[in-house]
Amino acid sequence: MRYPITPIYCLPSLLQGLSTRLIESHYENNYGGALRRLNAISEKLESLDFAKTPPYVVNGLKRDELTALNSTLLHELYFASLGGAAANTARGNFCDAKPPAGFADVFARDFQSADRWHDEFVAMANGLAGGSGWVLLVYVPRDGRLINQYASDHSQAVAGGIPILALDMYEHAYHIDFGSNAKAYIDAFMRNVDWKAVQGRYEDAAKVEPPRPLVQPEFGAVEGVGPDEVKAMIDAGRPLQIIDARPRHFVSRQQDIMEGAQWRDPDRVQDWSAELSKSEPVVVFCAYGFHVGCKTAIALKDAGFDAKYMKGGHSAWKAIGGATKMVGAGS
Numbered sequence: 112m113r114y115p116i117t118p119i120y121c122l123p124s125l126l127q128g129l130s131t132r133l134i135e136s137h138y139e140n141n142y143g144g145a146l147r148r149l150n151a152i153s154e155k156l157e158s159l160d161f162a163k164t165p166p167y168v169v170n171g172l173k174r175d176e177l178t179a180l181n182s183t184l185l186h187e188l189y190f191a192s193l194g195g196a197a198a199n200t201a202r203g204n205f206c207d208a209k210p211p212a213g214f215a216d217v218f219a220r221d222f223q224s225a226d227r228w229h230d231e232f233v234a235m236a237n238g239l240a241g242g243s244g245w246v247l248l249v250y251v252p253r254d255g256r257l258i259n260q261y262a263s264d265h266s267q268a269v270a271g272g273i274p275i276l277a278l279d280m281y282e283h284a285y286h287i288d289f290g291s292n293a294k295a296y297i298d299a300f301m302r303n304v305d306w307k308a309v310q311g312r313y314e315d316a317a318k319v320e321p322p323r324p325l326v327q328p329e330f331g332a333v334e335g336v337g338p339d340e341v342k343a344m345i346d347a348g349r350p351l352q353i354i355d356a357r358p359r360h361f362v363s364r365q366q367d368i369m370e371g372a373q374w375r376d377p378d379r380v381q382d383w384s385a386e387l388s389k390s391e392p393v394v395v396f397c398a399y400g401f402h403v404g405c406k407t408a409i410a411l412k413d414a415g416f417d418a419k420y421m422k423g424g425h426s427a428w429k430a431i432g433g434a435t436k437m438v439g440a441g442s
């Protein structure tokens with residue numbers, strides 16, 4: 112495919128403390144260069160017979176494609192991040208070059224405060240002074256929150272993340288105006304951030320759904336708790352009856368068991384459920400949190416127990432670093 116060019120978005124002459132010469136050079140030579148490389152690589156890839164092309168050639172081209180594509184995308188976001196007070200005033204929009212009041216709540220949610228976000232973002236940028244890379248503000252749909260991240264060599268990205276603000280810390284972004292004074296460039300960039308545009312991108316990004324969770328429709332009525340919640344209950348000293356209901360062949364194959372759990376045969380719930388107290392909650396789990404744990408939880412609930420299954424089962428418990436002991440070691 113041929114990647115189209117994106118207009119510069121901001122009017123360079125309206126930026127404060129960043130010269131038109133700098134912005135034009137950056138857009139035409141560096142953004143334009145990345146786009147031209149991307150299209151040349153794309154054309155080359157489309158011409159290849161992959162079955163007859165040495166793997167190292169494909170490897171190199173695909174890596175170069177990733178670098179050029181991300182450089183193109185991040186430069187487009189960089190220019191779209193600029194506009195600042197003067198540009199917004201010219202458009203007749205409110206702007207004080209700071210996050211709008213409603214948007215500041217989002218920064219408070221994810222960074223404790225807008226000021227603290229600003230300090231981290233700027234500290235990260237200063238950390239790249241004399242080096243190179245990007246500082247990005249990224250929305251992560253999985254967690255429904257913003258984070259600041261570095262992107263070195265154009266190609267580091269949070270999987271599934273949506274960048275909404277980009278600060279270019281490659282020297283070509285500032286040396287014409289600032290020489291090696293990266294700090295002055297960072298200050299100028301921050302004064303020119305078009306917060307109205309950033310907020311618009313955030314609002315779009317926040318509509319993206321997180322990855323679809325594991326759904327087990329047949330057990331939809333069974334209440335589950337995550338291993339983190341179980342650990343928090345244990346750490347808080349809450350009374351909890353923990354049942355490892357992995358099928359017998361799992362337990363004989365894997366020699367460890369969750370600390371504090373009792374193994375009970377899921378095929379014989381009726382035989383051992385009378386040992387449990389109905390006045391304390393029960394958490395039951397199997398190997399991965401699928402059928403066996405859910406079915407056992409249902410059987411216990413039907414018998415009148417306050418029972419839930421642990422999502423992700425024994426493996427999820429181990430994956431969060433939960434304590435285990437060897438089977439047969441101690442009580």
Ligand SMILES: [Fe+2]
Nearest residue numbers: 141279281284
């Ligand atoms: Fe750049």
